Amino acid sequence: MKVDLFDFDLPRQYIADHPASPRDSARLLDLTGDGFADRVMRDLPDCLQPGDLLIANNTKVIPARLDGLRDAVKIEATLHMRTGNDEWLAFAKPGKRLKVGQRVDFADGFWAEVAEKLDGGDIRFRFNCGGDELFQCLEKYGRMPLPPYIQRKLESTENATDRNDYQTLFAKEEGAVAAPTAGLHFTEKIFQGLEKSGVSFETVTLHVGAGTFLPVKVDDTEEHKMHSEWGTLSQKTVELINATRMAGGRIVAVGTTSLRLLESAAIAPGSIKPFTGETDIFITPGYQFKIVDLLLTNFHLPRSTLFMLVSAFAGRERMLAAYEHAKAESYRFYSYGDGCLLKRR
Incomplete structure (x- = not known):
């Protein structure tokens, strides 16, 4: 059709x-x-x-949008499917520049390794923590994954209200x-x-x-x-x-x-x-x-x-x-x- x-x-x-x-x-x-x-x-x-x-x-x-750095290059990752205790598939920007084995730092002591690059642009991230600890890190460092057409500044108070509104x-x-x-x-x-x-x-x-x-x-x-x-x-x-x-x-x-x-x-x-x-x-x-x-x-x-x-x-x-x-x-x-x-x- x-x-x-x-x-x-x-x-x-x-x-x-x-x-x-x-x-x-x-x-x-x-x-x-x-x-x-x-x-x-x-x-x-x-x-x-x-x-x-x-x-x-x-x-x-969950606050599944993460802002990180890979060798001083800004990376935005949106997790979209959990595939293991410490692994998630994600859309990443810029994803094409990421290579398997590279590390992306999202916060002090919270990072992930590029475990795999899949067809279609998906990135499999393997985090340095898993289970409840990983969810706690997402709550602390992540942002609500609003649709792409809604733009919020990182420092905006709207990011806080979205945590309630988008639930x-x-x-x-x-x-x-x-x-x-x-x-x-x-x-x-x-x-x-x-x-x-x-x-x-x-x-x-x-x-x-x-x-x-x-x-x-x-x-x-x-x-x-x-x-x-x-x-x-x-x-x-x-x-x-x-x-x-x-x-x-x-x-x-x-x-x-x-x-x-x-x-x-x-x-x-x-x-x-x-x-x-x-x-x-x-x-x-x-x-x-x-x-x-x-x-x-x-x-x-x-x-x-x-x-x-x-x-x-x-x-x-x-x-x-x-x-x-x-x-x-x-x-x-x-x-x-x-x-x-x-x-x-």
Whole structure:
């Protein structure tokens, strides 16, 4: 399928650099009916039905962006997948100048060796510490891995506020290097509304990788390679999904990451099993969804794998029309932007 089919005009003015405050004041475009309904995120419980089940991603973003030196040359490394107790794959700038065996110093006593250079530009770093100690060093010396279009000065106080803003209230399992952004809108008020409306809430884990930011550089979707991400879906959650379906409730994925994990664990329409491992599922129009009935998601960039996914879920022409409506109504796009609620076509 031609990537040009998923292109649209998106002036920079629509892309949000900062989140809505409070979180649930973000706007919500409700596409579950025939037309477009303009709401706010705190209206979400009213858009759902008693017996529905929301499933969100409880991954926790780590400060995975590191600034270091290699022989006086500045290096910026963004870790995107853990491959061992002391090893991570990373995107590095300038990566081409790094050689296997070289050392990059990120702080006094905290450094990594270039263990391997892989096809596609990935660098495998082997750190001088591992496990909890490595995570502690990332907390101390790292920065939140915001999308590339959000620029923050190293000394900016915004770096501190991003540590809170770029994290969901239900973040629990450390390992993501990008936030599951649809979950950023949730507040205690929304949770109270869900409970009052008879809507259940459950979490899964998918450690979002920085590959989610990578542009699609090929002309045809069949030529694009997705980075894999690690996730887990428990037996308990599978049983809750099955019970919801048996009772006539709907499965509502909070974000594309939750949807991708649920669909990775699906074995047939309406049938799912526990899952633990890596997934590189790439969803484009023509995919037959097996588990998810509704999707809460943010507005995505043109030609992105995520816009391809929502086009597969709700229909490409409908999503292009919805995005034109969103621009006309000054909705805010991407990670810190507004959201939309989609019904599977």
